[in-house]
Amino acid sequence: MTNTFQNTDKSIHKKQILLNAFDMNCVGHINHGLWTHPRDESHRFNELSYWTTLAQTLEHGLFDGLFIADITGVYDVYQNGIDLTLKESIQLPSHDPTTLVSAMAAVTKNLGFGITVNLSYETPYQFARRFGSLDHLTQGRIGWNIVTGYLDSAERLIGQKGLKDHDLRYEQADEFLTLCYKFWEGSWENDAIQKNKQKRIFTDPKKVHQINHQGHFYQSQGVFQVSPSPQRTPLLFQAGASARGLAFSTQHAECVFIGGDQADKIKQQVDKIRELTKQQGRNPEDIKIFVGITVVTAETDQLAQQKLEEYASYANPEAGLAHFSSSIGIDLSQYADDEVIPYQSTNSIVSVNNKFKDKQITPNDLKAQHLLGGRYPLFVGSGSTVAEKLIQLLDDTGIDGFNLTRTVAPESHHDFIRLVIPELQQRGRFKTEYTQGSLRNKIFNQGDYLNSQHPASQFRCHNNKDKHNIVKETADEQSA
Template sequence: MNSVGHINHGLWAHPRDESHRFNELNYWIDLAKTLERGLFDGLFIADITGTYDVYQNGIDLTLRESIQLPSHDPATLVSAMASVTQNLGFGVTVNLSYETPYQFARRFGSLDHLTQGRIGWNIVTGYLDSAERLIGQKGLKDHDLRYEQAEEFIELCYKFWEGSWENDAVLKDKQKRIFTDPSKVHSIQHHGRFYQSEGVFQVSPSPQRTPVLFQAGASPRGLAFSTRHAECVFIGGDQPEKIKQQVNKIRELAIQQGRQPEDVKIFVGITVVTAETDLLAQQKLAEYIRYASPEAGLAHYSSSVGIDLSKYADDEAIPYQQTNSIASVNHKFKEKKITPNDLKAQHILGGRYPLIVGSGETVAEQLIQLMDETGIDGFNLTRTVAPESHHDFIDFVIPELQQRGRFKTEYHQGSLRNKIFKNGDHLTAQHPAAHFRCQNPKQSKAQQFDLSKQSA
């Protein structure tokens, strides 16, 4: 995240942590080079609009521990990191609730050009009341209504990315003085419930057209959205049986949406502390724990569920309360008894991702076992002490994975989408976006390309 604290809170205070330099371009340039050295598929950059102000009914702890505050715009980092890498992808979080589809689609179409097809979009709808107040609204929209708006937002983006310009519209013919063939550029007409748009998209076809689509919705409405649109889905969980259930459910829902199970890659968020030996890794963990802030993790969690958890005694069961925040996280209080002490124990490093500790060999074997038992496709690795944790994973874990034939030894060529799926740069014909592609290559300029009534 373009901030100091992201998931594992409190570790900014560690003497070797450099995340306080997040506002320096070299911090991100060095990170991009490091990740490409390790053959990472991509750098995923989270983001929020708003502040975590639910815990203790204020932001004092949020400010003291830098719980994603201050945080800066993630999209501003991409061009610089792309300029020093050739293969690393960039998944960027943008909350569509506070964007207009046209300006957003234009920005990401531009980034796809500048990265030569290495951009992805993590689709979020927001979950903070503080964000609504910042933009002049009274409170968070209903959870399912946010997804209805998201459906129309992404449909209009598909029209811009896929339907305004034909693939061969740009000629760059200096002799004939034709840069773009006018007959191959079409006007979009969209008149919907949330958005209106008429005109030609200003960005010519980029390598991927539509960026790689990421999503993490886990509620019934969120899963319906992600299995319809997303190519990469993030899930949580620390028990293999429950992870496997989620994986099977996502793949079954994808089939029901008319897609193939392999059209969706599923990733689990993890935290890894590793070193030369198991003993040294445990010693490193003990060192990290001295700086981590479980309470800051609790404050982050409070805003995720929309409940001030500071009101409950450490050993008091937290009652379920319906809110408009992250429904899947909040639902856990309905499923089982959870106390603040339970959450603090889970947030031992200030974050709630499953923690894997050990030598490179130990970690590699655990990752492989988790993949084989659950059917996931990979992991979203969060940082602890930056950049130390990235270097440790690259130096200790990746060679062990490579020796076991479970991690690449060189990059696959092409766009981010082609690297992940090895099936070309564009979305498949089964994806909803395909319905909005230019259908008639002989369509004249005078004919407007009206897609607003087509089914997604």
Template sequence: MTNTSQKSTKKKQILLNAFDMNSVGHINHGLWTHPRDQSHRFNELSYWTDLAKTLEAGLFDGLFIADITGVYDVYQNGIDLTLKESIQLPSHDPSTLVSAMASVTQNLGFGITVNLSYETPYQFARRFASLDHLTQGRIGWNIVTGYLDSAERLIGQKGLKDHDLRYEQAEEFLELCYKYWEGSWENDAIRKDKVNRIFTDPNKVHQIQHQGRFYQSEGVFQVSPSPQRTPVLFQAGASPRGLAFSTRHAECVFIGGDQPEKLKQQVDKIRELAVQQGRNPEDIKIFVGITVITAETDVLAQQKLEEYASYASPEAGLAHFSSSVGIDLAQYADDEAIPYRQTNSIASVNNKFKENKITPNDLKAQHKLGGRYPLIIGSGQTVAEKLIQLIDETGIDGFNLTRTVAPESHHDFIQYVIPELQQRGRFKTEYAQGSLRQKIFQHGDHLTALHPASHFRCQNSKDKQHIVKETVDKQSA
């Protein structure tokens, strides 16, 4: 009896992000045509502030906003379907939404996708440090390196850089950002001493010197230390090079799949690689993207699915998928096996053609709602039990919940699923205090001493004591 009781108290609390994009069509394509869908209002600020208030009322950990640079122009060698179905086009800059949403919430985190290939490290680091201040430590960065040739052409380049070269550039980009965020200002540099006319102690602000392969920088970072210093780091690399990068840097990793055994293999590999990188494997939280259709009963949920499916566009999902793998899938007959062909696009998605026989018909069936994420259907009780089962069988930590009909699907999830998870003790009933990092990991506002960013911290005496103590604590544990 004692062992059972002890085991039950250790059940993992589920982390939950809403997964969205500053556009009409995001993952589940074609549903913008549903009469109750409001995604066409994505260019109105109230659409986003209302969403933020809804998610906070539902105790979501964060709103994760995807983004792309470029357009989906691989399918049928053009953008006609992309424009007609609004397949992430038009799409707007997600970082512009954060301050407004932060002003109407107190706890909701914001994970913002920014492609580092088209940014300069200094301007990016300054923008996100500023957002960390304005959100009081609720900002995260989803690190992407890009996969669209159309993006390269937009910025005047001839084509996408080699997959692994993009990660080499990303490594240096991160290193330089760490120098800005962690190494330029000491923790107590700001004094705000009106009597002695000292706002900042000059002895506690340091110049950055960086001469690298991709970037050069010299000078003082313009932003004083924000609550988290470095934003919470998200990443979704699944190729061997991408996994090496994510297990070195990321705190939250997104993986894909719908088969528990394969998800568990990915989770185990990520945790093992984290240890090889000298990190605590529990310092990485692993999320899976899902789509949920829920209602009062299983029967009503199934009816809602059929209603939604009548508005969805599987072909639009296929067009999105074409750009993800860099192959025009329109060239193949519906029942023709799609051959594997190496491209510079998303390696983990493209490899599926190497591993399995897949036809366009298979993909259209998978894209019943216009998206390829695992689809979970049922009453709140049924969905909650399936989510808990996935968590317990695979070792993942949480989910990125895509929208279907906006904002109806989030309201449904909050009404039907959240209470069932709470009754089972698997989802919080109130927010923890502190920054986004503190809420997720409960080890403080800043990155731990085991993270590579710690090598670039200001080495004043206070910091040294903190780093030494933190390292000793880790070793003792």
């Protein structure tokens, strides 16, 4: 592929890389089997000190955020059970990620926290209240990774028979977001809080407004209990890659998480996201695009290769296959290692499953991709080598940054900070200090609030006119 963003061209602005650590409140997250490595400490995931130390480490490395994945349910598709899932701790056990945020925020000042919450199993009010509270306690450093779920096991856990239709889940998500925007943006005016002890007025009643929502999935009437937080609406992450998922993410998201291991295919995704964002009436640069990666680095390329071989001896590619089976909703254990896996329509992750339409893929192919138990692109080499490869991928594709998975915890983060970050900084491609303000301002450098092009802005309440708009919009819903 022709590189249209050659970083040797001095006339082209050198985009600085955005960087999140990608983790989960569990033992085996992406790179499965590495929990058995003698230096891995992920078994301590249920200890608060494990997370507070990680947060301090990442802030020392100037990471933009810690992006914490989550699932509701278990991976029970492979071999029609959870034996391998339990033996290899494939995201089981896993704990609620929101419980970690306050403690990590207390020991850091700049690190952001992108927390995955599945809206299909939440009520909008309770969720909006919890994240509004977290935005206060983190001083504006909270983000929400919006997911709708893809596991039948989750539906059974909450007493349902199976997943709702894929597109119906997104229809529900649209309304969930609309109601959250009303709570976060429309119930309180910016100057509602007075804290006037002499006049005995903590909050001016004229500046707090009732929300009335009568929708297809949700109904709500009343005043939001949380006063305006630093960002009001948390920074919004999303990873939908199907046609319906892309329509949703380009309407709502500020940061989009995509997969891919080939620069030309990644660039196609990036170009499509930018164009769809424009069609939504938003600036294409209002979305920052992240790719998931795994890095193994050492002082030299040779030592990094040796470290990879060492790690691979502990990894379990079959565990990666079990994870993948649940992602696509197909039991891959039924196919021989060299048998082509046929495409089957499922309600799971459509964009991942669609790969079987276009390519002839066998279990052996997938196991080769899961060398370290995970399927994200793998970068191996010295700090200099890895830095150059990351810069090249960013410049070739137009992405904005990376979600870095862990391998051996916490060793892999320390290696990246010690060896790769300085090389990126020397090339002018990574910050040397944090921008002040909220997580949103750190990422976009345009203030703490969502901009006026975002759909949430229509629900913003600063004066009586905005209040009228909320009431009018509700009336329109009721008459629809």
